[in-house]
Amino acid sequence: MTMDLTFLGTGSAYPSPHRGASAVVLRTEGECWLFDCGEGTQTQLMKSQLRSSRITNVFISHLHGDHLFGLPGLLCTVSLNLNPSAVQPATCVNIYGPQGLRRFLRVALQLTSTQLLFPYAVHELEPTADQCPPEGFLSPEVTADNGSLHPQELPGRTIALDVSSDCYVLMEDKRFVVKAFRLFHRVPSFGFSVQEHDRPGRLKTELLKELGLTPGPLYGRLKAGESVTLETGKVLNPVEVLEKAIPGRKVCVLGDCSSLLGEGGIRACHRANVLVHEATLSDEHREKAVDHGHSTPGMAAAVALACSAQRLVLYHFSQRYKPTGQHKEGEEDDVLELRRQAEEALQGTGIEVSLAEDFLTIPIALVRPR
Amino acid sequence: MTMDLTFLGTGSAYPSPHRGASAVVLRTEGECWLFDCGEGTQTQLMKSQLRSSRITNVFISHLHGDHLFGLPGLLCTVSLNLNPSAVQPATCVNIYGPQGLRRFLRVALQLTSTQLLFPYAVHELEPTADQCPPEGFLSPEVTADNGSLHPQELPGRTIALDVSSDCYVLMEDKRFVVKAFRLFHRVPSFGFSVQEHDRPGRLKTELLKELGLTPGPLYGRLKAGESVTLETGKVLNPVEVLEKAIPGRKVCVLGDCSSLLGEGGIRACHRANVLVHEATLSDEHREKAVDHGHSTPGMAAAVALACSAQRLVLYHFSQRYKPTGQHKEGEEDDVLELRRQAEEALQGTGIEVSLAEDFLTIPIALVRPR
Ligand SMILES: [Zn+2]
Numbered sequence: 068m069t070m071d072l073t074f075l076g077t078g079s080a081y082p083s084p085h086r087g088a089s090a091v092v093l094r095t096e097g098e099c100w101l102f103d104c105g106e107g108t109q110t111q112l113m114k115s116q117l118r119s120s121r122i123t124n125v126f127i128s129h130l131h132g133d134h135l136f137g138l139p140g141l142l143c144t145v146s147l148n149l150n151p152s153a154v155q156p157a158t159c160v161n162i163y164g165p166q167g168l169r170r171f172l173r174v175a176l177q178l179t180s181t182q183l184l185f186p187y188a189v190h191e192l193e194p195t196a197d198q199c200p201p202e203g204f205l206s207p208e209v210t211a212d213n214g215s216l217h218p219q220e221l222p223g224r225t226i227a228l229d230v231s232s233d234c235y236v237l238m239e240d241k242r243f244v245v246k247a248f249r250l251f252h253r254v255p256s257f258g259f260s261v262q263e264h265d266r267p268g269r270l271k272t273e274l275l276k277e278l279g280l281t282p283g284p285l286y287g288r289l290k291a292g293e294s295v296t297l298e299t300g301k302v303l304n305p306v307e308v309l310e311k312a313i314p315g316r317k318v319c320v321l322g323d324c325s326s327l328l329g330e331g332g333i334r335a336c337h338r339a340n341v342l343v344h345e346a347t348l349s350d351e352h353r354e355k356a357v358d359h360g361h362s363t364p365g366m367a368a369a370v371a372l373a374c375s376a377q378r379l380v381l382y383h384f385s386q387r388y389k390p391t392g393q394h395k396e397g398e399e400d401d402v403l404e405l406r407r408q409a410e411e412a413l414q415g416t417g418i419e420v421s422l423a424e425d426f427l428t429i430p431i432a433l434v435r436p437r
Numbered sequence: 438m439t440m441d442l443t444f445l446g447t448g449s450a451y452p453s454p455h456r457g458a459s460a461v462v463l464r465t466e467g468e469c470w471l472f473d474c475g476e477g478t479q480t481q482l483m484k485s486q487l488r489s490s491r492i493t494n495v496f497i498s499h500l501h502g503d504h505l506f507g508l509p510g511l512l513c514t515v516s517l518n519l520n521p522s523a524v525q526p527a528t529c530v531n532i533y534g535p536q537g538l539r540r541f542l543r544v545a546l547q548l549t550s551t552q553l554l555f556p557y558a559v560h561e562l563e564p565t566a567d568q569c570p571p572e573g574f575l576s577p578e579v580t581a582d583n584g585s586l587h588p589q590e591l592p593g594r595t596i597a598l599d600v601s602s603d604c605y606v607l608m609e610d611k612r613f614v615v616k617a618f619r620l621f622h623r624v625p626s627f628g629f630s631v632q633e634h635d636r637p638g639r640l641k642t643e644l645l646k647e648l649g650l651t652p653g654p655l656y657g658r659l660k661a662g663e664s665v666t667l668e669t670g671k672v673l674n675p676v677e678v679l680e681k682a683i684p685g686r687k688v689c690v691l692g693d694c695s696s697l698l699g700e701g702g703i704r705a706c707h708r709a710n711v712l713v714h715e716a717t718l719s720d721e722h723r724e725k726a727v728d729h730g731h732s733t734p735g736m737a738a739a740v741a742l743a744c745s746a747q748r749l750v751l752y753h754f755s756q757r758y759k760p761t762g763q764h765k766e767g768e769e770d771d772v773l774e775l776r777r778q779a780e781e782a783l784q785g786t787g788i789e790v791s792l793a794e795d796f797l798t799i800p801i802a803l804v805r806p807r
């Protein structure tokens with residue numbers, strides 16, 4: 068199963084002709100999962116190889132415009148481009164994000180008389196009281212959704228922090244478990260971890276043949292982890308005939324933050340194959356970055372190190388940092404300097420550092436254990 | 438005083454890499470007046486020669502996403518790029534549009550914790566009951582703004598139709614009078630007319646000198662239209678010493694529509710220098726266009742003719758029509774065909790037809806009468 072991550076917007080604060088506003092797509096088995104949806108995301112999607120009709124899950128890290136303002140328009144356009152006479156019923160688009168997201172979307176769709184050809188549901192995460200400065204919390208009147216659903220809206224869940232694991236469990240299916248965890252920013256902000264389940268190793272077919280077993284239902288039961296009693300009376304334990312399990316991949320995308328909050332994030336991101344972390348400003352501007360609830364490459368590197376990530380990808384750059392090809396010799400604010408700073412902080416750790424650019428795709432390969 | 442019109446988005450339904458969503462800027466004396474603000478308008482502005490900080494008035498024709506979804510982000514970005522320590526106080530941005538606009542903007546700004554460095558006011562136009570099909574009206578609960586202003590919001594007016602003139606008077610100052618008028622679309626939609634006041638003709642200085650008058654305060658009084666009594670006792674009437682008045686320019690921008698409603702639009706657009714009218718689909722698709730509340734080139738031409746416009750500019754093209762340079766030989770849906778259809782309908786009338794494209798600028802010259 069292929070899996071890759073495509074950056075549709077890597078700029079902070081607002082979209083520009085050089086960098087779109089925040090939006091990242093995780094593609095797996097033909098589904099697209101969208102992380103944040105700044106203004107212009109639908110146009111960036113059209114310019115990419117991805118298909119917006121494949122979006123099944125949307126994760127909004129926090130309610131700042133540069134992560135959110137593209138969402139109503141994206142849903143409209145996905146709907147406009149669907150075939151209204153399609154036979155199969157449209158699947159529900161699940162949207163996860165902080166409290167207030169449900170009302171934002173509902174008001175935007177209602178006031179523009181938008182009808183969608185598919186249902187959607189907004190699942191809201193309850194922030195904790197220490198997740199941002201007091202002035203960053205929205206009052207209950209502002210976030211209240213008053214209960215009257217949009218015609219295509221299905222009731223969403225309200226998800227509270229699971230205190231024991233210090234995270235929010237968003238969904239779990241046969242393939243993945245998806246969690247959110249708390250970040251510290253100017254408003255409640257979240258990171259997301261997508262953990263693929265481990266899968267059983269291949270059957271040692273040579274060995275099975277030696278034991279006199281031919282391919283058939285027995286193979287399936289062993290592969291599924293069941294013990295099997297042979298005709299000889301011998302009990303065959305699956306670990307004896309299976310190669311090592313193939314570890315599931317883990318991709319973590321963090322919203323704006325000056326730090327993680329609690330242990331949940333470190334745990335949820337532990338040994339991530341790819342950790343996507345913001346680096347709005349360079350290390351020299353660390354004080355200003357923290358003041359605004361943002362990070363520098365050195366700060367992002369420290370997070371990658373704390374959770375033993377394999378690869379750190381930086382994004383959400385101040386618009387002053389032009390993409391590499393567009394940066395002129397001698398100009399200040401070279402985005403490559405941001406990579407150098409993270410690399411320096413991670414020297415000797417084996418953690419790889421990449422800079423995201425709009426339309427960069429990072430494949431995430433399965434690694435079979437030797 | 439120079440005046441020009443720049444198209445930032447000429448596509449219908451949604452923005453695409455070929456055509457932005459609806460947005461047109463009228464520039465005059467360093468001010469920018471924005472007509473509609475689809476998603477991505479701020480990025481289109483950055484690509485243009487215009488400066489978003491100069492936006493003083495915004496006119497939203499109707500509450501469809503492709504005319505509206507760029508507005509919250511645009512205001513955020515204008516504010517972010519202002520100098521917070523600027524000495525002069527920021528001027529209020531006046532925003533005009535249909536009922537419901539105030540709540541849309543307020544909810545979007547509130548939920549994203551947006552603070553602006555300038556005040557804004559939303560002035561809402563009350564639609565009439567015949568302005569769209571019954572299902573196109575928003576319920577009062579959806580449009581109600583509940584009265585609690587955003588911290589940077591100044592109270593806006595609610596403007597009812599002036600029945601005698603069949604139009605809405607939005608503003609009038611020394612230079613302009615701006616009116617809105619009713620259109621028929623799927624939801625309440627409006628057109629806007631910007632009428633520059635006529636200005637007095639030049640003084641006939643040769644004649645004044647012959648009369649023994651030298652430049653001074655007297656000249657100013659004559660130019661301002663005052664009669665003046667000379668030392669000889671003769672009363673000098675300004676018309677005797679002024680060239681013909683220079684007629685003010687008129688620019689009209691219409692929102693989505695399948696027709697005008699009432700006589701107000703024809704009157705407000707009478708002898709417009711430039712009439713900007715949608716042409717979503719070609720004449721062959723007239724029935725479909727009307728079904729969706731839209732127009733074809735032939736329908737737009739009929740409006741231009743009815744109001745004796747000097748120039749008709751078509752915009753809001755279905756995204757199937759690629760810009761001229763990007764259209765491939767032999768491909769159907771040639772946008773030039775839309776111009777041909779309008780030209781054919783206007784043959785012999787002297788009305789000029791233009792196709793808008795993103796970033797096209799049309800200068801609107803003062804015409805001195807001979
Ligand atoms: Zn941000």
Ligand SMILES: [Zn+2]
Pocket residue numbers: 129131252323
């Ligand atoms: Zn933020």
Ligand SMILES: [Zn+2]
Pocket residue numbers: 449450459501503504693753
């Ligand atoms: Zn439209």
Ligand SMILES: [Zn+2]
Pocket residue numbers: 499501622693
């Ligand atoms: Zn419309």
